[in-house]
Amino acid sequence: MNGTVYLSPPDVGPLEESYLIAALRSGWAAPVGPDLEAFEQAVAGRVGTDGAVAVNSGTAALHLALLGVGVGPGDVVIVPTLTFVATANAVRYVGARAVFVDCDPRTGNVDVDLVEGLIRRLRARGERVGAMVPVDMFGSCADYSALGPLCAEAGVPLVEDAAEALGASHAGRPAGSFGQVGVLSFNGNKIMTTSGGGMLVSDDTALLARARHLATQAREPARHYEHRETGYNYRLSNLLAALGRAQLIRLDGMIARRRHLRDSYAKLFAPVPGVRLLNAEDAESNCWLTVITVERDRCGWRADDLAAHLAERDIETRPVWKPMHMQPLHLGAECLLTGAAERLFADGVTLPSGSALTEPQTARVFAAIEDFLALRAGG
Template sequence: MKKRIYLSVPHMGGEEETFVRAAFASNWLSTVGPELDAFEREFAARTGRPCVALASGTAALHLGLRLLGVGPGDEVVSPTLTFVASVNPIVYLGARPVFVDAERESWNLDPQRLADLLAARAAQGRLPRAVMVVHLYGQTADMDAILEVCQRHEVPVLEDAAEALGAEYKGRPAGSLASVSAVSFNGNKIITTTSGGMLSALDPRWVEKARFWSQQARDPGIAYHHTEMGYNYRLSNVLAAIGRGQLRVLDDRVRRRREIAFHYRDAFADLPGLTLMPQAPWGLHTNWLSVFLVDPARLGADRDAIIEALAADDIESRPVWKPMHLQPLHAAAEHHGGEIAEDLFQRGICLPSSSSLTDEDLARIIAVVRAVARPRR
């Protein structure tokens, strides 16, 4: 029987087990311990910012929005082309998402549409509480343009780098570009702690506030005394041990994911109508997922036909994220544009991208895609 090929799976580097054994030997198995402290120090050294390790990327977004003062009745601007986990924390806090279309160059939040929206809101005297930027599929948004317009209107920015650890924008690491940021270590990400996330911020006091909230907001002292709402959001020492090992292979994982994306690109170079997601000129794209855009008229097959053919060979693939303004959950939300996001959803396909894929795996995937194509030249 053929083995199943998944979209994106964990890839251990070898040192993870050593650190996990140390965690077990020390008996620090809860949400405190030396591996957790070391993981935060090592992550901060990479991004240049203080950070706090949390139970998920969603938890990091939730606390990040709270740090920016988001609360009931507020508006938060978000790209419509994203995973729902980016948007859910806005609703957790009683706020309302306002969705903005993608731009073609990177598939991320369109800076011009954002500028138009903020100018209109400023004229009405009702600016949003915050703007959330999502770096999609391992590629950063055009942050200079976005930060400039947000600073002009004094609207803070939360950087959702859940999909983009290891990416760069003009030489600066993703997750260090806005005042507060979040990354994810979910099992499908470029490195993983099986589950988990990290919040980073420019202001160390914000990090300590998030740490306080993440530990049930227990006030100092021997009594269990609470004056603020808190959450059970801290990462465990054992999972942090996995993260320490994974950080050591991050650069290798980025290199391999890029190799896989470009291998697909070259293998499909003679097929009209099948193109790799744009590689924006402003930074290093990790290609966390190898995403292609299908032109059915030229390829002779649509996105769904490719997904079905791959599934028949026990190979997992997925569409591009379904835009938030098309989701029943957010049917009543305001949105600006959406045509580009809808087109990318209708024609975009994510191919298997695990850094552990073998040459044989890649050849099998490529053969299936090529077999379903009927190019019209």
């Protein structure tokens, strides 16, 4: 063994090093600086929005986005139950209540057919639906061709959680550009990283200006420190923005590497009955994580069996996100469910997908899976 093969490790190298050194030598080691402004402009250009605000996490971006569209205490926010907890946490930050909705079993993204009826049901009770927050799961966009018009007609602001989907698109339009505001994440395991970080992207320049103000402790434009409202220490540092600039230059190559891995997994599992790759045919995905689902009745083994086999060989996998309605934090929350998210959690597993994986590492992963399949076929 040559150490652990991780699920999605950061992919950094000489270009990132050169950008960080240049930023340090420029003297802009403090929170703001020219690299921060250049990074915001570059990401906005990539996503196709009029502007962007870089912050220290995707969660901070979600918080500011909800504030930006006017969500507050007493509101309800529709959130997919299949997501990372940050999506739901941000709803609590603004004093609102999350109502969870199930996913499309084919994609893991929000089941659009459920959303319209849920909005009607909530409004019939006199609830104010402050926002809908679709999540672009595992690098594939939600169905915005249907969801966008639905939310617009209902007058419900759409906040796109594109934390997993930078570089992906839907109907030719980039992830992050849908709705009133989009949110990106640059966490260490994402398609590209600033170590930690996030960003709001939007055509709504007033919303972005408000987010930038709140992210800098809501400091007023005075020579002294003047504050009229509660703000937050959310801005991304200039040094980390320099790292992000280098990563953005390499983004297309990193996506291509992950796509190659996903295509290789698809070939490997193609002959195996009962195994399906989530979004395997989505040509617009950024292929952030490759997810397989396993039908035990057809193939004779469970996703957990493969995960255990790989763990014994020091190869990291991870279950699909545990649905929010199953989390202790949200037990008893209002939900509209079909069982799809629970089935994906029970039957799915994410496989090593990082663009930084070396050829020997990927060969080790594929050999381990082939050994597992051979053992199961023989047993």
